[in-house]
Amino acid sequence: xxxxxxxxxxxxxxxxxxxxxxxxxxxxxxxxxxxxxxxxxxxxxxxxxxxxxxxxxxxxxxxxxxxxxxxxxxxxxxxxxxxxxxxxxxxxxxxxxxxxxxxxxxxxxxxxxxxxxxxxxxxxxxxxxxxxxxxxxxxxxxxxxxxxxxxxxxxxxxxxxxxxxxxxxxxxxxxxxxxxxxxxxxxxxxxxxxxxxxxxxxxxxxxxxxxxxxxxxxxxxxxxxxxxxxxxxxxxxxxxxxxxxxxxxxxxxxxxxxxxxxxxxxxxxxxxxxxxxxxxxxxxxxxxxxxxxxxxxxxxxxxxxx
Amino acid sequence: xxxxxxxxxxxxxxxxxxxxxxxxxxxxxxxxxxxxxxxxxxxxxxxxxxxxxxxxxxxxxxxxxxxxxxxxxxxxxxxxxxxxxxxxxxxxxxxxxxxxxxxxxxxxxxxxxxxxxxxxxxxxxxxxxxxxxxxxxxxxxxxxxxxxxxxxxxxxxxxxxxxxxxxxxxxxxxxxxxxxxxxxxxxxxxxxxxxxxxxxxxxxxxxxxxxxxxxxxxxxxxxxxxxxxxxxxxxxxxxxxxxxxxxxxxxxxxxxxxxxxxxxxxxxxxxxxxxxxxxxxxxxxxxxxxxxxxxxxxxxxxxxxx
Numbered sequence: 001x002x003x004x005x006x007x008x009x010x011x012x013x014x015x016x017x018x019x020x021x022x023x024x025x026x027x028x029x030x031x032x033x034x035x036x037x038x039x040x041x042x043x044x045x046x047x048x049x050x051x052x053x054x055x056x057x058x059x060x061x062x063x064x065x066x067x068x069x070x071x072x073x074x075x076x077x078x079x080x081x082x083x084x085x086x087x088x089x090x091x092x093x094x095x096x097x098x099x100x101x102x103x104x105x106x107x108x109x110x111x112x113x114x115x116x117x118x119x120x121x122x123x124x125x126x127x128x129x130x131x132x133x134x135x136x137x138x139x140x141x142x143x144x145x146x147x148x149x150x151x152x153x154x155x156x157x158x159x160x161x162x163x164x165x166x167x168x169x170x171x172x173x174x175x176x177x178x179x180x181x182x183x184x185x186x187x188x189x190x191x192x193x194x195x196x197x198x199x200x201x202x203x204x205x206x207x208x209x210x211x212x213x214x215x216x217x218x219x220x221x222x223x224x225x226x227x228x229x230x231x232x233x234x235x236x237x238x239x240x241x242x243x244x245x246x247x248x249x250x251x252x253x254x255x256x257x258x259x260x261x262x263x264x265x266x267x268x269x270x271x272x273x274x275x276x277x278x279x280x281x282x283x284x285x286x287x288x289x290x291x292x293x294x295x296x297x298x299x300x301x302x303x304x305x306x
Numbered sequence: 307x308x309x310x311x312x313x314x315x316x317x318x319x320x321x322x323x324x325x326x327x328x329x330x331x332x333x334x335x336x337x338x339x340x341x342x343x344x345x346x347x348x349x350x351x352x353x354x355x356x357x358x359x360x361x362x363x364x365x366x367x368x369x370x371x372x373x374x375x376x377x378x379x380x381x382x383x384x385x386x387x388x389x390x391x392x393x394x395x396x397x398x399x400x401x402x403x404x405x406x407x408x409x410x411x412x413x414x415x416x417x418x419x420x421x422x423x424x425x426x427x428x429x430x431x432x433x434x435x436x437x438x439x440x441x442x443x444x445x446x447x448x449x450x451x452x453x454x455x456x457x458x459x460x461x462x463x464x465x466x467x468x469x470x471x472x473x474x475x476x477x478x479x480x481x482x483x484x485x486x487x488x489x490x491x492x493x494x495x496x497x498x499x500x501x502x503x504x505x506x507x508x509x510x511x512x513x514x515x516x517x518x519x520x521x522x523x524x525x526x527x528x529x530x531x532x533x534x535x536x537x538x539x540x541x542x543x544x545x546x547x548x549x550x551x552x553x554x555x556x557x558x559x560x561x562x563x564x565x566x567x568x569x570x571x572x573x574x575x576x577x578x579x580x581x582x583x584x585x586x587x588x589x590x591x592x593x594x595x596x597x598x599x600x601x602x603x604x605x606x607x608x609x610x611x612x
Contacts, residue, residue: 005431008408015412018425023392032427034392034447038344046430046445048396053435086329086340090354090443102314106321119324121338124352125311129359133438137396139352139445141340 003206003299006213028214029152030079030198031142042085043142043149045076051133055176062101064176065136066108072201073140074116074180075249079199080149081189082142084118084182092135093127105136116182145186150253155196155215159254159279162264164271167204167250168242169231175247184271185251192263197253203244203301205285207252212285221277221297222288243287246302254279309512309605312519334520335458336385336504337448348391349448349455351382357439361482368407370482371442372414378507379446380422380486381555385505386455387495388448390424390488398441399433411442422488451492456559461502461521465560465585468570470494470577473510473556474548475537481553490577491557498569503559509550509607511591513558518591527583527603528594549593552608560585 013027020026024041025033031043049072051057055065070087077084089109093101102125109120118140164181181199188194196215200207204226212219223239232241255263260275267273280286285297319333326332330347331339337349355378357363361371376393383390395415399407408431415426424446470487487505494500502521506513510532518525529545538547561569566581573579586592591603 004404008405008431009429011405011409012412012426012429015416016426018392018427023425023427026425026427027429029428032392032394034348034427036342036346036348036449038346040342040344040346042340042342042348042447044350044392044394044428044445044447046394046396046428046443048398048430048432048441048443050398050432050434050438050441052438053398053432086324086338086350088338088350088352088445090352090445092354092356092359092441098310099314099317103317106318110321119329120318120322120333121324121329121340122333122335122350122352123315123318124354125314126354126356126359128356128439132356132358133434135354135356135398135441137352137354137443137445139350139394139396139443141348141350143342 025151030076033149043080043082045073046139047072048137050135057134060176062104063108066105067112068176069136069138070109070112071178071180073138074182075199077140077142078180078182078185079197081145081185082149083145084116085141085143086119086121087113087138087140088122090124090137094132094134095128145189150189150194150197152196152198152211153214155211155217155254155279157217157279157281159195160257160260160275161219161254161277162273162275163250163252164273165250166227166229167248168245169229169235170245170247172231178249180249181251184269191266192255192259194253194255197251200248200250200252202246205243205297205299206301209285209299218280218282218284219277220280220286220288223290225276227274244300331457336382339455349386349388351379352445353378354443356441363440366482368410369414372411373418374482375442375444376415376418377484377486379444380488381505383446383448384486384488384491384557385503387451387491388455389451390422391447391449392425392427393419393444393446394428396430396443400438400440401434456495456500456503458502458504458517459520461517461523461560461585463523463585463587465501466563466566466581467525467527467560467583468579468581469556469558470579471556472533472535473554474551475535475541476551476553478537484555486555487557490575497572498561498565500559500561503557506554506556506558508552511549511603511605512607515591515605524586524588524590525583526586526592526594529596531582533580550606
C-alpha cells in the first residue's frame with residue numbers, strides 16, 4: 001500500500017542511522033527535526049519545483065512561481081505545526097535570464113515569506129550552459145510552536161480525521177496562489193491534542209495513506225462529509241477530484257473524538273474545519289459512499305515517480 | 307569590482323530586513339546563521355548542481371554526483387569553520403530514472419556525508435514530465451565549532467592571506483572527488499585567530515574579491531607563492547589556472563601576521579598551508595609577478611550568470 005515515491009522514501013529511511021536523540025524526526029515526515037541542545041531544535045524541509053511540472057512559465061509569471069515555491073515549504077511548516085523562520089532558495093535559470101527575472105522572482109518569494117514572518121536568508125544562483133528549464137528549490141527552517149512538532153505517525157485507532165478548507169480542483173489556479181495553513185495549524189495544535197498531521201500536497205487519498213501507513217492504522221472516510229471545492233465541483237468527477245487532485249495544501253489531521261468535538265465547537269477561524277472520517281485498526285483505507293456502500297479508497301493522488 | 311552574480315547577491319542582501327540578532331549572518335556569506343535562543347544557533351547553506359554544468363552524466367556516475375553535491379555543501383560548512391550536522395537533498399530526475407539510480411546517488415551522498423559526521427535527514431524527489439536534465443540540490447545545516455563562525459567580511463588591513471592545498475586544474479577530475487576542508491578549517495580556527503574565511507569555489511581571483519569587497523579592503527598576492535597544483539601545471543597557463551579555475555574547494559583565509567607565523571610554524575596537518583599575500587587598505591586587488599611587476603588582479607573566476 002504505497003506509491004513508488006513512498007517506497008523509495010522508506011528505503012532511504014531504512015538506510016539512515018541517525019539517532020533519535022540528535023534527530024527526533026528524520027526521513028519520511030514533512031520536515032526533519034534537529035536537536036541542538038539546551039531544549040532548542042530546528043526543523044528543515046526541502047522542495048524542488050520545475051517548469052513544466054509544478055508551473056508553466058508560458059502561462060505563469062516568475063513572481064507567482066516565487067510565491068508558490070515558498071508557500072509549498074510554508075505548508076510543510078504548517079504540517080508540523082511549526083513556526084517558519086528562514087528560507088534559502090536555489091535556482092537554475094535558462095540562459096538569458098538576469099536581474100529583471102530574479103527581481104520578479106524575489107518579489108514573489110518575499111510576498112509569500114513575509115506574510116508568515118519568514119526571512120529569505122540565503123541562496124544559490126546558477127545558469128544552464130545550453131537550453132534548460134527553470135528550476136527552483138526552497139529549503140526552509142522552522143521552530144516548534146511550543147510543544148512537540150506533530151508527526152504523521154501518531155494516528156491512533158478511533159481518532160477522528162479532519163481537514164481544513166475545501167479539496168480538489170487546485171490545478172484550475174489555486175495551486176499558484178494558495179494560503180499555507182501556518183496560522184491555522186498552530187491554532188489547532190494549541191486548541192486540541194492532535195495525534196497526527198500532514199499537508200495535502202499529493203491528494204487526500206495519497207496523504208491519508210501516508211498517515212495510515214506510518215502510524216500502522218487504517219481509515220474510513222465518508223464521501224458525504226468531504227468538503228469539495230467550487231473548482232472541483234466544475235469537474236466531471238468532483239469527488240474523485242477532491243480525493244486525488246494534488247496541491248490542495250490543506251491540513252489533514254487526526255485527534256481523539258472528544259478533542260475533535262471540543263475543537264470544532266470552539267473553532268472560530270475563517271477557514272472551515274471538517275470531520276471526514278475515522279482511524280481504524282484495519283490496515284486499509286475505505287470510503288463510505290453516499291449510497292452507504294463501503295469501497296476501498298485507492299491511492300490515486302500524484303506520484304512524483306510515475 | 308564584482309561579477310554579475312555578486313552584484314545580484316548584493317541586491318538581494320540590500321532588500322533584506324532580517325535582524326542581526328535573529329540572523330547574525332544573512333545573505334552574502336557561505337552560510338546564513340539563525341539564532342535560536344539559549345546560546346544555540348544553526349547555520350544553513352544551499353547548493354544546486356545540474357547535469358551539463360557541474361557534472362556530465364555521460365562521463366560521470368550518479369554515485370560521484372551524489373558525493374560531489376554533498377562535498378560542495380560541506381565545503382561551505384568548512385568556510386565558516388562550522389561542524390556539519392545534517393542535509394536535505396532534492397532531485398529532479400529524467401524520466402526513466404528509478405530506484406536503481408536513486409540508490410547509486412544515495413551511495414555517493416552517504417559516502418561523502420558520513421566522512422564528516424553529517425546525516426542525510428530528508429529530501430524531495432520529482433521527475434520531469436518530458437525530457438529534462440538531472441538536477442540536485444543540497445541544503446546543509448551545521449553548528450558553530452565553538453566560537454563564532456568565520457565570516458568573509460572580517461579581513462583587516464595588514465592581514466596575511468593564506469590558502470590550504472594547491473590550486474587550479476580541478477576540472478581535470480578533482481572537482482568530483484575533492485575532500486572538503488572541514489577538519490582543517492576547525493583546526494585552523496582553533497590554532498589561530500582567523501579574521502575572514504571563504505572556500506574557493508569559483509577561483510582564487512573571484513573568491514579573494516569576495517573577501518575584499520565585503521571587508522572593504524584590497525589585497526596583494528605574490529605569483530611565486532601561489533601553490534599551483536600538478537593538474538594546473540599541465541595546462542598552457544598554470545598561474546592563470548590557479549588564479550581562475552573554479553571548484554578548488556580549498557580554504558582562503560586572512561589573519562594577523564603574528565597569528566599566521568604561529569599557525570604556520572605549528573601546523574602539522576597533511577594538507578599544506580601557504581601564505582600567498584597580504585590585505586591592503588586600497589580597494590583593489592593586485593598581483594606581484596615573478597619579475598617584480600605589480601599588475602591588477604582581474605576577477606576571472608567562474609561567474610554563474612555569464
